[in-house]
Amino acid sequence: MAPATADFTTRLLVDAGIGPGMRVLDVGCGRGEVTRLLATLVGRDGAVVGIDQSATALDIARQQDAAKGAAALEFQVCDLNAPPTALGLFDAVVGRRVLMYQADAVKAVRALARQLLPGGVMVFQEHDTTLAPASLEPFPLHRKATHWLQRMLAAEGADLHCGFHLHGTLSQAGLTVHDLRAECVIQTPDNDTGLAEIIRACLPRIVALGVATPRQVGIETLPARLEAERRQTQGIYIGDVAFGCWARKG
Numbered sequence: 001m002a003p004a005t006a007d008f009t010t011r012l013l014v015d016a017g018i019g020p021g022m023r024v025l026d027v028g029c030g031r032g033e034v035t036r037l038l039a040t041l042v043g044r045d046g047a048v049v050g051i052d053q054s055a056t057a058l059d060i061a062r063q064q065d066a067a068k069g070a071a072a073l074e075f076q077v078c079d080l081n082a083p084p085t086a087l088g089l090f091d092a093v094v095g096r097r098v099l100m101y102q103a104d105a106v107k108a109v110r111a112l113a114r115q116l117l118p119g120g121v122m123v124f125q126e127h128d129t130t131l132a133p134a135s136l137e138p139f140p141l142h143r144k145a146t147h148w149l150q151r152m153l154a155a156e157g158a159d160l161h162c163g164f165h166l167h168g169t170l171s172q173a174g175l176t177v178h179d180l181r182a183e184c185v186i187q188t189p190d191n192d193t194g195l196a197e198i199i200r201a202c203l204p205r206i207v208a209l210g211v212a213t214p215r216q217v218g219i220e221t222l223p224a225r226l227e228a229e230r231r232q233t234q235g236i237y238i239g240d241v242a243f244g245c246w247a248r249k250g
Helices: 007-015 033-042 055-062 105-113 140-155 162-172 195-208 222-233
Strands: 023-027 047-052 073-077 090-096 116-128 176-187 237-248
Touching (some): 007 033, 007 176, 033 090, 047 055, 116 162, 140 222
Parallel strands (some): 023 047, 023 090, 047 073
Antiparallel strands (some): 176 237
């Protein structure tokens, strides 16, 4: 589950030193949301390359318009565990919700570190799916929806504690960690964190893995039902916990 806004990601990238003129590699970029954010941060004098194993996701990423004044974007299909040397070297390597799917996260980071210039920065945002959901008031439908996502990730073999493992992963890969942080994704009575849309995006995976049936999810009415519960309960709901870590090479 992604944070309700890009604020956590943006602050993490800016604090890690991502800025104008840098050449950045976005690994596991998917449809390019973080890639486009990076292009804005580095500006027209910078460069951003997004890589992913999914050609379909990259086709969608290429169709999205970059912001005015942003860097030109390049997308390539490749395995982050074996990035081609032709990619060249980068000032920074960035990934969001990527290491959680790696069988050997340390090995993956070591491979990516070879793409970094000396002194380059590695930035990853990962999550821990076992610290949430949390609330004082009952949110039965919200909890059910959150558990669908957790069971989906577990069935896919994801590391459910990847956020907790971030510091150790980057350190064991030979990088020097400079910062580790975590932030709850909080829903308030007047702030919807987009749980219904996340379920909608993940529905094919939820159904294919046998986590829930389309009828059980009821995706067409789920947004309204979640909103009704949020407004009726009038409480605070923590749906996810995001971790961010950045480290340097050499």
